[in-house]
Amino acid sequence: MAFLDRWFGRNKTKDEAKERLQLVLIHDRTDLAPELLEQLRAELIKVICNYLEVDDKKIELGLEREDRTVALVANIPVKNIKRYIPNAKNK
Amino acid sequence: MVARTIVITSGKGGVGKTTTTANLAVELAKIGKKVVAIDGDIGLRNLDVVMGLENRIVYTLVDVVEGACRLNQALVRDKRIENLYMLPAAQTRTKDAVTSEQMCEICSMLSDEFDFILIDSPAGIESGFRNAAAPAQEALVVTTPEVSAVRDADRIIGLLESMEKRGISLVINRLSPKMVKRGDMLDISDVVEILSINLIGIVPEDEAVITSTNRGEPLTFQAVGPAARAFSNLAKRILGEKVPFDELEHMNNKGILGHIKKLFGV
Known part of the structure; x- marks a missing residue:
């Protein structure tokens, strides 16, 4: 009608x-092109590993959309928290 | 003279790139500018038939690139109007016959002799589009008020921006005032809001576009209808004139006067 x-x-x-x-x-x-997402993931892990011990096999990373907004959502299981401040050598 | 080089592109096919190129070229020439329209669609050329110059082609863009002729030999002069030239594409070759560098080289050779170089881009986002866009400083993105065409236009705008083109303007083609009024077609403000680039032309749906292409005479040679007026205004805006956009009501030939004109074939 x-x-x-x-x-x-x-x-x-x-x-x-x-x-x-x-x-x-x-x-x-x-x-995001899949290669770009992969590169982002690798670099993120590198930085995070300076501070936390993470389970890099279980990391979920992707863009999530809701209505008009987009968010980068990451789920990163932490195994251990480092207790020292990373210095240049650890990087 | 250093020519303004403008690529006419759209992403989606069939939205009116070639018609826009041909009519804009004629309009600019009528104003007195020296114009060359280049068919960038190698293998699927059509600018020649839309301009009605298909019988005058001897050499093509590819012949120039391959050194088979001089650039001047490939230029087809339009005898109906002064200052208007066309550089045809080859029909029996593929897009890879010309590179971006070669397109740039040809345009730089033409640049000293012309006020405007208009490049009719092929549909798509592959090499053909990239070659056509390479020499241009400015771009006209043609779209129709349809979901698919606007989506593709958005993609093309993104690509043009990444190629660092500075003047990217929008031409909305085949607008049906009747459907817009009824709420059954995206209106101008919808399209502009979505694409958020500078609007430079609105061309209403007009049967004269088809009849003029049938004859091989760009609309703007003689027609007085709404589409012809729209192309004329587009040319003026490109030259920097501030021309207000027509109201929807004035975009069709309807009304008593329009019907009388139609009866007498004016």
């Missing part, structure tokens, strides 16, 4: 088009 919808001012197809476009573009614009 498209014409009824229109009478009541609902469901203009252009609004649907706009909403779908905005959503799909959030994906398009933030899609």
Whole structure:
């Protein structure tokens, strides 16, 4: 009943088009190439390992999207916390 | 003279790159600028038929690159209007026949002789697009108010930005005022909001675009309809003139006057 919808001012197809476009573009614009994500992961682990002992086989890393926002979400299981301040040699 | 080099591109095919290139070239030439339109779509050339110059091609862009002829020999002069030239693409070759460097070289040779170099880019985001965009300082991104075309335009804008093009402007083609009024087509503000780049042209849907292509006469040679006016305004804006955009109501030929004009074929 498209014409009824229109009478009541609902469901203009252009609004649907706009909403779908905005959503799909959030994906398009933030899609990281897999190699880039892999590189980010490797570098992150390197830095984190200066401070924490982590289980690098169980790390989950990825972009998560909710409505209009994007977040980098990482789940990094910690095995042990280092008790000393890392110095240049440890890096 | 140092030419302004503009690539006309879109990502998606069939949204009106070639039509825009041809009509913009004619409009700029009518204003008195010396213009060359280059067909960047090697293997799928069409600028020649849209401009109605297909019977006058002797050499192509690829012949110039391969040294089979001089650049001047490949340029097709439009006899109907002064200052308008076309550089055709080869039809029987592939995109790899020309490199980005060679495109840049050809444009720099043309740059001293022309006010404007317009490059009609192929659809897609691969080498053909990159070669066409390489020599350009500016870009016109053509889109229609449809989900698929706008999405591809967004991708192309991202690529152009990463190529550090400074003037990227948007042309919205085939807008149907009727559908916009009904709420069944993305309107201008929707598209501009989504793509957030400078809007420089709005071309309404107009049957004259097809009939003029049938004849091989760019619209702007003689037509007075809404699309012809839109291309004329686009050319003026490119030259820096502040031309307000037409209201939706004025974008179709309807109304009593329009019908009378139609009856008499004006």
